[in-house]
Amino acid sequence: AQTVTQSQPEMSVQEAETVTLSCTYDTSESDYYLFWYKQPPSRQMILVIRQEAYKQQNATENRFSVNFQKAAKSFSLKISDSQLGDAAMYFCAYRSREYGNKLVFGAGTILRVKS
Amino acid sequence: DAGVIQSPRHEVTEMGQEVTLRCKPISGHNSLFWYRQTMMRGLELLIYFNNNVPIDDSGMPEDRFSAKMPNASFSTLKIQPSEPRDSAVYFCASTDLGGGAEAFFGQGTRLTVV
Numbered sequence: 001a002q003t004v005t006q007s008q009p010e011m012s013v014q015e016a017e018t019v020t021l022s023c024t025y026d027t028s029e030s031d032y033y034l035f036w037y038k039q040p041p042s043r044q045m046i047l048v049i050r051q052e053a054y055k056q057q058n059a060t061e062n063r064f065s066v067n068f069q070k071a072a073k074s075f076s077l078k079i080s081d082s083q084l085g086d087a088a089m090y091f092c093a094y095r096s097r098e099y100g101n102k103l104v105f106g107a108g109t110i111l112r113v114k115s
Numbered sequence: 116d117a118g119v120i121q122s123p124r125h126e127v128t129e130m131g132q133e134v135t136l137r138c139k140p141i142s143g144h145n146s147l148f149w150y151r152q153t154m155m156r157g158l159e160l161l162i163y164f165n166n167n168v169p170i171d172d173s174g175m176p177e178d179r180f181s182a183k184m185p186n187a188s189f190s191t192l193k194i195q196p197s198e199p200r201d202s203a204v205y206f207c208a209s210t211d212l213g214g215g216a217e218a219f220f221g222q223g224t225r226l227t228v229v
Contacts, residue, residue, distance in 0.1 A: 035217060043204060045220035091158060095218075100163075100170045101146050103210070103218055107157035 002027045004094050006106035013082045014114050020067075021077045021109050023092030029053075033095040034068065034075045039108070040088040048090070051075065053097075079111075087113040121207050121221035128228055133195040136224045139188055140209030148218060149182055149192050150206040158206070164190065165212060197228045 003026045013019035025034070036048040051059045051068050058066050063083075067076045079086055092106040120139040128134050140147050148163040162172040164184045172182070179198070184190040194201055204225050208218040 043223055045206065045208070047217045050217055093218075101165060101210070101212055102160070102163065102171060103148055103208075104160055105150075105158040 002029070002032075002094050002096060002102065002104055004092050004104055004106035006092055006109050008109045009107070010110045010112070012112045012114060013079070013086075015082055015084060017082055018078060018080045019082055019111065021079075021090050021092075021111065023075045023077070023106055025073050025075065025092070025094050027073070027094065027096075029096060029098045031097045033097065034066075035093040035095065036064070036066070036075075036077045037091045037093060037105075038086075038088045039091065045091075049077065082113050084113050084115060087111055119207055119209050119219050119221035121205075121224050123224060124222060126224060126226045128197055128226070130198055130228055131196045132228075133193065134197045134201075134226060134228075136192040136205050136207075136226070138190045138192070138207030138221060140190070140207070141219055142188070143211065144209035144219075145187065145212045146210045146218075147184060147190050148208045148210075149190070150208065152204045152206060152223070153202075161192070194226075197226075199228045202227050 005024045032053045034051045038046045038048050049061045049064050063080045065078045089108045091108045096102045122137045146165050149161040151159045161174045162182045167184045182192045204223045206223045208220045210216050210218040
Protein backbone atom coordinates (compact mmCIF):
# COMPACT_ATOMS: atom_id res chain seq x y z
CA ALA A 1 0.00 0.00 0.00
CA GLN A 2 1.13 3.52 -0.70
CA THR A 3 2.06 5.56 2.37
CA VAL A 4 3.30 9.10 2.84
CA THR A 5 5.47 10.19 5.78
CA GLN A 6 6.11 13.73 6.94
CA SER A 7 8.59 13.55 9.79
CA GLN A 8 8.43 17.21 10.84
CA PRO A 9 5.27 17.96 12.85
CA GLU A 10 6.22 21.63 13.06
CA MET A 11 8.73 24.01 11.48
CA SER A 12 9.57 27.67 11.95
CA VAL A 13 11.17 30.15 9.57
CA GLN A 14 12.07 33.80 9.73
CA GLU A 15 10.35 36.05 7.24
CA ALA A 16 12.36 36.33 3.99
CA GLU A 17 14.37 33.20 4.81
CA THR A 18 14.21 29.77 3.18
CA VAL A 19 12.69 26.63 4.68
CA THR A 20 12.50 23.03 3.48
CA LEU A 21 9.72 20.62 4.40
CA SER A 22 10.43 16.90 4.15
CA CYS A 23 8.33 14.11 2.70
CA THR A 24 9.02 10.48 1.96
CA TYR A 25 6.69 7.90 0.47
CA ASP A 26 6.51 4.21 -0.07
CA THR A 27 5.27 2.63 -3.28
CA SER A 28 5.94 -0.19 -5.69
CA GLU A 29 4.65 1.80 -8.64
CA SER A 30 6.85 3.51 -11.20
CA ASP A 31 4.33 6.06 -12.43
CA TYR A 32 2.51 8.38 -10.05
CA TYR A 33 1.98 11.99 -9.04
CA LEU A 34 3.16 13.88 -5.99
CA PHE A 35 1.65 17.06 -4.60
CA TRP A 36 2.11 19.61 -1.88
CA TYR A 37 -1.06 21.18 -0.50
CA LYS A 38 -1.36 24.13 1.84
CA GLN A 39 -4.09 24.44 4.45
CA PRO A 40 -4.35 27.89 6.08
CA PRO A 41 -6.53 28.49 9.16
CA SER A 42 -9.53 28.88 6.87
CA ARG A 43 -9.08 25.08 6.37
CA GLN A 44 -9.34 25.39 2.59
CA MET A 45 -6.98 22.94 0.84
CA ILE A 46 -4.88 24.73 -1.77
CA LEU A 47 -2.54 23.10 -4.26
CA VAL A 48 0.99 24.47 -4.00
CA ILE A 49 2.91 22.37 -6.50
CA ARG A 50 2.70 19.13 -8.48
CA GLN A 51 5.36 16.66 -9.71
CA GLU A 52 4.94 13.83 -12.21
CA ALA A 53 7.13 10.84 -11.39
CA TYR A 54 8.25 10.26 -14.97
CA LYS A 55 9.65 13.79 -15.20
CA GLN A 56 13.17 14.13 -13.87
CA GLN A 57 13.07 17.91 -13.73
CA ASN A 58 12.02 19.32 -10.39
CA ALA A 59 8.83 21.37 -10.45
CA THR A 60 8.89 25.04 -9.50
CA GLU A 61 6.12 27.56 -8.89
CA ASN A 62 7.43 31.04 -8.11
CA ARG A 63 8.92 30.84 -4.59
CA PHE A 64 8.06 27.16 -4.22
CA SER A 65 10.22 24.36 -5.57
CA VAL A 66 10.63 20.67 -4.93
CA ASN A 67 13.55 18.29 -4.67
CA PHE A 68 12.27 15.04 -6.14
CA GLN A 69 14.52 12.04 -5.56
CA LYS A 70 12.70 9.10 -7.12
CA ALA A 71 15.15 6.39 -6.11
CA ALA A 72 15.13 7.60 -2.52
CA LYS A 73 11.34 8.14 -2.65
CA SER A 74 11.79 11.61 -1.30
CA PHE A 75 9.84 14.76 -2.21
CA SER A 76 10.78 17.86 -0.24
CA LEU A 77 9.30 21.34 -0.61
CA LYS A 78 11.50 24.43 -0.49
CA ILE A 79 9.91 27.79 0.21
CA SER A 80 12.15 30.75 -0.61
CA ASP A 81 11.72 34.31 0.65
CA SER A 82 9.13 33.15 3.19
CA GLN A 83 6.18 35.44 3.77
CA LEU A 84 3.74 35.72 6.65
CA GLY A 85 1.04 34.39 4.36
CA ASP A 86 2.94 31.13 3.98
CA ALA A 87 2.08 30.18 7.55
CA ALA A 88 -0.17 27.13 7.30
CA MET A 89 -0.32 23.35 7.53
CA TYR A 90 1.43 21.72 4.57
CA PHE A 91 0.48 18.27 3.34
CA CYS A 92 2.44 16.02 1.03
CA ALA A 93 0.26 13.77 -1.12
CA TYR A 94 0.70 10.78 -3.41
CA ARG A 95 -1.63 9.88 -6.25
CA SER A 96 -1.47 6.49 -7.87
CA ARG A 97 -1.65 6.20 -11.63
CA GLU A 98 -1.52 2.44 -11.81
CA TYR A 99 -4.02 1.43 -9.15
CA GLY A 100 -7.28 3.26 -9.38
CA ASN A 101 -6.21 6.86 -8.86
CA LYS A 102 -5.92 6.57 -5.06
CA LEU A 103 -4.84 9.82 -3.38
CA VAL A 104 -3.26 9.63 0.09
CA PHE A 105 -1.80 12.30 2.34
CA GLY A 106 0.93 12.59 4.93
CA ALA A 107 0.23 13.76 8.48
CA GLY A 108 1.14 17.36 7.68
CA THR A 109 3.71 19.90 8.85
CA ILE A 110 2.71 23.12 10.58
CA LEU A 111 4.80 26.00 9.26
CA ARG A 112 5.17 29.10 11.41
CA VAL A 113 6.62 32.28 9.92
CA LYS A 114 8.23 34.78 12.30
CA SER A 115 8.34 38.48 11.54
CA ASP B 116 -17.65 26.58 -11.76
CA ALA B 117 -18.50 26.98 -8.08
CA GLY B 118 -16.01 24.33 -7.05
CA VAL B 119 -16.72 21.36 -4.83
CA ILE B 120 -19.71 22.10 -2.65
CA GLN B 121 -20.22 20.45 0.70
CA SER B 122 -23.15 20.78 3.04
CA PRO B 123 -23.65 21.49 5.79
CA ARG B 124 -20.59 23.53 6.80
CA HIS B 125 -21.16 22.76 10.45
CA GLU B 126 -23.17 20.02 12.11
CA VAL B 127 -23.78 19.47 15.79
CA THR B 128 -25.66 16.34 16.72
CA GLU B 129 -26.32 14.14 19.69
CA MET B 130 -24.73 10.77 20.12
CA GLY B 131 -26.81 8.05 18.50
CA GLN B 132 -28.30 10.27 15.83
CA GLU B 133 -27.88 9.71 12.12
CA VAL B 134 -25.70 12.22 10.28
CA THR B 135 -25.60 12.74 6.52
CA LEU B 136 -22.90 14.79 4.85
CA ARG B 137 -23.35 15.87 1.25
CA CYS B 138 -21.01 16.66 -1.60
CA LYS B 139 -21.41 18.01 -5.10
CA PRO B 140 -18.24 17.53 -7.15
CA ILE B 141 -17.01 19.81 -9.91
CA SER B 142 -18.92 19.22 -13.10
CA GLY B 143 -17.02 16.88 -15.41
CA HIS B 144 -14.91 15.34 -12.68
CA ASN B 145 -15.22 11.58 -12.50
CA SER B 146 -13.36 10.73 -9.31
CA LEU B 147 -14.52 11.65 -5.80
CA PHE B 148 -12.82 11.23 -2.44
CA TRP B 149 -14.03 11.46 1.17
CA TYR B 150 -11.49 12.34 3.87
CA ARG B 151 -11.65 12.81 7.61
CA GLN B 152 -9.29 15.25 9.36
CA THR B 153 -8.47 15.12 13.06
CA MET B 154 -5.55 16.40 15.08
CA MET B 155 -4.56 12.88 16.09
CA ARG B 156 -4.88 11.08 12.75
CA GLY B 157 -4.36 13.82 10.19
CA LEU B 158 -6.11 13.54 6.83
CA GLU B 159 -7.45 10.02 6.41
CA LEU B 160 -8.88 8.70 3.15
CA LEU B 161 -12.20 7.05 3.95
CA ILE B 162 -13.45 6.00 0.52
CA TYR B 163 -13.20 7.01 -3.09
CA PHE B 164 -15.27 6.55 -6.23
CA ASN B 165 -14.32 6.42 -9.90
CA ASN B 166 -17.17 6.96 -12.34
CA ASN B 167 -19.63 6.65 -9.43
CA VAL B 168 -18.30 3.21 -8.46
CA PRO B 169 -16.67 2.72 -5.03
CA ILE B 170 -13.08 1.61 -5.61
CA ASP B 171 -11.57 1.44 -2.15
CA ASP B 172 -13.48 1.73 1.13
CA SER B 173 -10.75 0.26 3.32
CA GLY B 174 -10.48 3.55 5.18
CA MET B 175 -14.06 3.50 6.41
CA PRO B 176 -13.60 3.04 10.16
CA GLU B 177 -16.66 0.97 10.98
CA ASP B 178 -19.93 -0.34 9.64
CA ARG B 179 -21.55 2.75 11.09
CA PHE B 180 -20.08 4.64 8.13
CA SER B 181 -21.48 4.33 4.64
CA ALA B 182 -21.08 6.32 1.42
CA LYS B 183 -22.99 6.46 -1.81
CA MET B 184 -22.64 8.14 -5.16
CA PRO B 185 -25.95 7.70 -7.00
CA ASN B 186 -24.87 9.92 -9.91
CA ALA B 187 -21.94 11.96 -11.15
CA SER B 188 -23.04 15.12 -9.38
CA PHE B 189 -23.82 13.95 -5.87
CA SER B 190 -22.37 11.89 -3.05
CA THR B 191 -23.28 11.30 0.59
CA LEU B 192 -21.40 10.09 3.63
CA LYS B 193 -23.64 8.76 6.36
CA ILE B 194 -22.85 7.91 9.98
CA GLN B 195 -25.44 5.89 11.85
CA PRO B 196 -25.38 5.91 14.81
CA SER B 197 -22.97 8.75 15.46
CA GLU B 198 -20.52 8.74 18.38
CA PRO B 199 -18.43 11.51 19.99
CA ARG B 200 -15.24 10.05 18.50
CA ASP B 201 -16.65 10.77 15.03
CA SER B 202 -16.18 14.48 15.69
CA ALA B 203 -13.88 15.79 12.96
CA VAL B 204 -13.76 17.82 9.77
CA TYR B 205 -14.92 15.80 6.77
CA PHE B 206 -13.69 16.80 3.35
CA CYS B 207 -14.90 15.86 -0.09
CA ALA B 208 -12.60 16.26 -3.09
CA SER B 209 -13.00 15.63 -6.79
CA THR B 210 -10.63 15.22 -9.71
CA ASP B 211 -10.45 14.17 -13.34
CA LEU B 212 -9.35 10.60 -14.00
CA GLY B 213 -7.66 11.85 -17.12
CA GLY B 214 -4.52 12.25 -15.11
CA GLY B 215 -2.32 15.09 -13.99
CA ALA B 216 -5.13 17.05 -12.45
CA GLU B 217 -4.98 17.83 -8.79
CA ALA B 218 -7.86 17.09 -6.45
CA PHE B 219 -10.10 20.04 -5.68
CA PHE B 220 -11.45 20.17 -2.17
CA GLY B 221 -14.68 21.42 -0.69
CA GLN B 222 -14.70 23.66 2.37
CA GLY B 223 -15.29 20.70 4.63
CA THR B 224 -18.00 19.89 7.17
CA ARG B 225 -17.12 20.28 10.82
CA LEU B 226 -19.01 17.58 12.67
CA THR B 227 -19.43 17.70 16.44
CA VAL B 228 -21.13 14.80 18.18
CA VAL B 229 -22.09 15.53 21.78
